[in-house]
Amino acid sequence: xxxxxxxxxxxxxxxxxxxxxxxxxxxxxxxxxxxxxxxxxxxxxxxxxxxxxxxxxxxxxxxxxxxxxxxxxxxxxxxxxxxxxxxxxxxxxxxxxxxxxxxxxxxxxxxxxxxxxxxxxxxxxxxxxxxxxxxxxxxxxxxxxxxxxxxxxxxxxxxxxxxxxxxxxxxxxxxxxxxxxxxxxxxxxxxxxxxxxxxxxxxxxxxxxxxxxxxxxxxxxxxxxxxxxxxxxxxxxxxxxxxxxxxxxxxxxxxxxxxxxxxxxxxxxxxxxxxxxxxxxxxxxxxxxxxxx
Amino acid sequence: xxxxxxxxxxxxxxxxxxxxxxxxxxxxxxxxxxxxxxxxxxxxxxxxxxxxxxxxxxxxxxxxxxxxxxxxxxxxxxxxxxxxxxxxxxxxxxxxxxxxxxxxxxxxxxxxxxxxxxxxxxxxxxxxxxxxxxxxxxxxxxxxxxxxxxxxxxxxxxxxxxxxxxxxxxxxxxxxxxxxxxxxxxxxxxxxxxxxxxxxxxxxxxxxxxxxxxxxxxxxxxxxxxxxxxxxxxxxxxxxxxxxxxxxxxxxxxxxxxxxxxxxxxxxxxxxxxxxxxxxxxxxxxxxxxxxxxxxxxxxxxxxxxxxxxxxxxxxxxxxxxxxxxxxxxxxxxxxxxxxxxxxxxxxxxxxxxxxxxxxxxx
Numbered sequence: 266x267x268x269x270x271x272x273x274x275x276x277x278x279x280x281x282x283x284x285x286x287x288x289x290x291x292x293x294x295x296x297x298x299x300x301x302x303x304x305x306x307x308x309x310x311x312x313x314x315x316x317x318x319x320x321x322x323x324x325x326x327x328x329x330x331x332x333x334x335x336x337x338x339x340x341x342x343x344x345x346x347x348x349x350x351x352x353x354x355x356x357x358x359x360x361x362x363x364x365x366x367x368x369x370x371x372x373x374x375x376x377x378x379x380x381x382x383x384x385x386x387x388x389x390x391x392x393x394x395x396x397x398x399x400x401x402x403x404x405x406x407x408x409x410x411x412x413x414x415x416x417x418x419x420x421x422x423x424x425x426x427x428x429x430x431x432x433x434x435x436x437x438x439x440x441x442x443x444x445x446x447x448x449x450x451x452x453x454x455x456x457x458x459x460x461x462x463x464x465x466x467x468x469x470x471x472x473x474x475x476x477x478x479x480x481x482x483x484x485x486x487x488x489x490x491x492x493x494x495x496x497x498x499x500x501x502x503x504x505x506x507x508x509x510x511x512x513x514x515x516x517x518x519x520x521x522x523x524x525x526x527x528x529x530x531x532x533x534x535x536x537x538x539x540x541x542x543x544x545x546x547x548x549x550x551x552x553x554x555x556x557x558x
Numbered sequence: 559x560x561x562x563x564x565x566x567x568x569x570x571x572x573x574x575x576x577x578x579x580x581x582x583x584x585x586x587x588x589x590x591x592x593x594x595x596x597x598x599x600x601x602x603x604x605x606x607x608x609x610x611x612x613x614x615x616x617x618x619x620x621x622x623x624x625x626x627x628x629x630x631x632x633x634x635x636x637x638x639x640x641x642x643x644x645x646x647x648x649x650x651x652x653x654x655x656x657x658x659x660x661x662x663x664x665x666x667x668x669x670x671x672x673x674x675x676x677x678x679x680x681x682x683x684x685x686x687x688x689x690x691x692x693x694x695x696x697x698x699x700x701x702x703x704x705x706x707x708x709x710x711x712x713x714x715x716x717x718x719x720x721x722x723x724x725x726x727x728x729x730x731x732x733x734x735x736x737x738x739x740x741x742x743x744x745x746x747x748x749x750x751x752x753x754x755x756x757x758x759x760x761x762x763x764x765x766x767x768x769x770x771x772x773x774x775x776x777x778x779x780x781x782x783x784x785x786x787x788x789x790x791x792x793x794x795x796x797x798x799x800x801x802x803x804x805x806x807x808x809x810x811x812x813x814x815x816x817x818x819x820x821x822x823x824x825x826x827x828x829x830x831x832x833x834x835x836x837x838x839x840x841x842x843x844x845x846x847x848x849x850x851x852x853x854x855x856x857x858x859x860x861x862x863x864x865x866x867x868x869x870x871x872x873x874x875x876x877x878x879x880x881x882x883x884x885x886x887x888x889x890x891x892x893x894x895x896x897x898x899x900x901x902x903x904x905x906x907x908x909x910x911x912x913x914x915x916x917x918x919x920x921x
Contacts, residue, residue, distance in 0.1 A: 448643035451610050456657035456704075457631030466656075470647040 306534065312527035313337070336528035343513050343525065345502045347532060350509040353419060354488055354533075357505055360423035361487035362480045365430045369479055370472075372431075373438020374464055378450060388439075395432040403496055410497060417499045425497060426487040434479040441475025442468060477547035485537055506533045560621050560711035560744045561586050562607065568615030569602050569768075576602045578768035579616065584761075587742040589735075593755035593791070594765035601716055603765070604748045608637050608714050620711055631660065636705035637714040641721060642697045644689040644704070650676075651685040654704045661708075675707045678740065679733075695726045702734070706741060715747040719754065731757060752792050756780070764788045786840055786918035789911055795845050795875065798885040801915065802841040804834050813841050813912075815881035824856035824907050831912055834921050842911035845875065845886045849904045850893025857904040867897050878903075 308327065313336050315329040340347040375381075376388055406425060407416065415421030445468055453463045469476070491507040498504055504512075510533065513526045541548075562584040569577040577599040584590050592600040605611040607618055609630035618625055625633050636657075644653050651672055658668045676682040679699045689697055698718060705713055715734070719727045735758050738745055749755055755762045756776040763773040764787070772784040776792075783789035789797045802813045804823075811823040811832055821841070823831055852859055860880070868875040874894035876887050887903055895901045912921040 446641065446643065448639045448641055449645060451608075451630070452637070452639060452643035452645075452704075453656075454610070455608060455630045455635065455637050456708075457660035458656075462660070467645055471645075 306538075309527045309530045309534070312524065313531040315524060317522075317524045336522075336524040337532075339522065339525045340513070340528045340532070343509060343529075344504065347506075347509060347529065349502060350504055350506050351532060353503055354505040354507075357419055357422055357426070357494075358484045358488045360420070361426040361430060362483045364423060364427045365434050365483040366476060366480055368427065369431060369434035369438045370469065370476065371464070372435045373440075373475075374442050374468060376435065376439045377442035378447070378468075391432050391435055399429060400492065403493070406493075407496065416497055417503065419498075419503055422494060422497050422505075423487075425493050426483070426490065430483045430486060433482065437479050437482075438472070438475055441472040441478075445471050474547040477544050481540060481544050481548055484540060488533075488537060561619075562712055562744055562746065563619040564603070564607070564616070565619075566616035567603065567606060567613060567618060569599070569606060569611060570614045575614075576768055577606070580765075580768075580770055582763065582770065582773065584744060584746065587744055589738050589745045589747065589758060589760045590763060591747045591749060591755040591759035591761075592763045592765055593749055593752055594771075595791070596750060598765040599768040600748045600750075600763075600765045604714055604716055604746055607712070607746060608635055609633050634711045635714055636708055636710040636712075637716065638698075638701045638705050638718045640717040642689070642701040642718075644697060644700055646689050649686050649688055650681065650692070650700050650703075653689070653700060654707050657704065657708050671707045671709075672703075675703045678706065678737070679703050694722050695730060698722065698730055699733075702737065706737070711744065713743050713745040715745065717749055718747075719749070720751070727754075734758065753794060756792065762792070764791055766791075782920070783911065784920050786842065786913040786920075789842050789913070789920070793844055795886045795888070797842045797844050797911070798883070799913075800841045800881050800883055800885075802839055802881075804831060804837055804839050804912070806832070806835045811835065813839075815841070817881040819860075819881055821858050821905070821907065823910070826856075826908065827910070831921060834912070834914075838915040839921065840913040840915055840918070842913060843905060844909065845888040846873075847906045847909035848887035848889065849906065850889040850901065852902070852904040854904065854906055854908075856908040857906050860903045860905060861900060862903050863900050864895050864897055867894055869894065876901075 311327050311329070314332055314334070316331050316333040316335055317339075319326075319329050319331070337347075344350070376384065410416040410418075410421045410425070413421070415424065449467055449471070450463055453467045458466070488505075489507060490505075491511075494505045494508055495511075498508070506529070510526065510529045513522055513529050562582075564580050564582040564584075567577060567580045568575060576597075580599075580603055582590075592603060594600050602611060606613050609625065609628060609632075613626050620633060620635070645656065648656065654672045654675060655668045658671060663671075672685070673682070676685055679702060681696065681699050681703055684692060684696060684700070689700065692700065701718065718734075719730050722730060731754055734747075747754075747758060756779075759776055761773060762776050762779050764771045764779065766787050772779060772788045774782075779788060779792045783792060783797075786799065790799070800815055802815050802821075805812055805814055807820070811828050813821040813823060815821065849857075862878040862880065864876045864878050865884070866877040868877075869891060871891070873888045874891045876889060876894065877884055878887070879885070889903075893901070913919065914921060
């Protein structure tokens with residue numbers, strides 16, 4: 266009896282010790298993995314604030330002794346200036362977000378809460394377009410835009426992005442609306458609400474995480490897209506940030522200006538990071554909507 | 559005045575008829591409870607009254623006006639759902655005022671009505687909370703509040719207590735009944751719980767396989783069930799049934815059970831049952847029609863071996879085998895034997911029931 270009592274605290278200390286070691290190991294491994302993923306971002310940001318000479322110095326150093334905005338100033342001299350390209354990117358990304366949400370929300374609501382002939386076939390057809398490689402239909406898309414007189418137009422580019430964003434967005438919104446109990450719609454119908462009121466006042470606020478997810482994906486994809494923007498835009502003043510990054514070069518031989526390029530990368534990725542971090546709470550809830558009751 | 563009439567109401571899904579012609583006339587301020595097993599068509603009937611399901615055939619009229627083609631919001635009804643169906647992103651006050659806003663009622667009138675309803679249901683302190691911050695019972699009250707603010711012609715309840723624990727269910731049952739007394743309104747209440755039906759209803763409608771088996775006051779259904787189904791569904795524990803044959807033995811009318819046991823039918827019932835002599839019947843007797851003490855006129859004494867004893871406090875349930883079936887008797891606790899022992903059980907044959915063996919209709 267005495268022995269048993271005496272041994273108990275020792276066992277507990279051992280267990281606690283083991284737990285601490287396991288936790289420390291977990292933190293160490295997680296920290297290393299996080300560092301691995303964060304390094305390119307940190308590297309870009311750090312390099313963007315170095316003087317031009319230090320950007321190519323050997324041996325390289327992460328943090329410079331001299332803080333400089335020289336790279337950002339040089340970026341202003343690239344083509345029409347980085348602010349113009351950033352403005353174009355903002356217009357295209359916000360336009361894509363607005364149009365995608367405007368179409369995907371009612372479409373997802375329709376697929377989720379209404380039954381109509383050919384519903385499954387139509388949904389499968391919409392989903393099937395996700396399997397078509399974007400690059401394979403660039404030529405017909407170009408011809409369509411030309412016919413619509415929308416080539417070399419930011420609005421035309423927005424339409425292209427919305428087209429490719431819609432299948433996933435409709436799928437997301439359908440899932441988001443599926444997770445809303447049918448009884449809420451029925452209660453609202455009994456309360457005398459119209460379909461529009463039900464969608465606006467009941468369904469949409471509840472399915473907001475889904476909308477946030479759709480909006481975020483639309484923003485990130487259109488913000489970062491390169492190939493379509495390169496092909497459908499020919500006027501230098503209408504280029505978006507990813508195209509600007511390719512054009513960041515200096516000298517008559519087109520040597521890449523690494524310092525300015527890092528500044529450009531920083532300018533391009535910061536809005537994405539801010540948006541992702543601010544919406545991640547909704548984003549996770551949106552993706553898992555309907556997974557469990 | 560809000561009379562609710564259902565005339566030959568049918569609901570079919572393809573070839574399957576969920577509701578097969580329901581006829582019912584519900585009087586103004588009457589509290590009617592639809593009860594029956596899962597899939598009997600009770601909820602579908604309620605949803606047709608609400609306008610949430612299309613009516614495949616027949617007619618539903620509220621206050622003399624046929625509502626078949628009216629939208630739910632145009633029927634002047636209010637419904638309390640099984641899962642409450644409160645809008646999770648709105649506060650309690652917003653939940654309650656939503657329907658009034660749809661009617662474009664002046665803000666001051668909306669606030670006055672919400673306040674009044676909240677006082678009636680004792681949820682005044684919860685008006686600023688969201689449904690997620692409420693307990694099950696509080697949510698139930700808010701759902702009822704949402705229904706009463708609009709002062710509807712008909713209240714519809716779709717198994718509103720089934721998500722609550724047993725104690726709260728009993729409490730809310732009383733509150734709904736009290737609310738009906740306070741605000742008399744025509745009410746249709748759906749449940750699968752026969753105790754809820756018995757305790758709350760002015761009239762109980764027992765449904766089975768899409769049809770009304772019997773509609774009547776609770777006591778009538780208990781004492782005079784129209785069929786074996788109703789007899790088995792109403793009452794807890796449910797009625798015991800034994801296959802038997804009705805025979806004339808000399809001057810007596812007797813029941814011969816499957817194992818040859820003979821039970822004498824009381825004289826008072828001869829006129830009713832004699833025409834069915836020599837027919838196979840089902841003998842029904844409620845657990846509470848059996849007793850550990852004799853002495854009553856028309857009682858038959860049986861020697862049984864008790865298999866299982868369930869003391870409930872006020873009564874003790876005993877289970878025993880008779881004529882190839884397991885029977886339950888509710889006896890006085892002081893006469894309860896131990897499991898495995900024998901006892902003399904007295905069957906009050908004046909409270910016996912007989913049903914046609916083929917159709918199940920009461921004889």
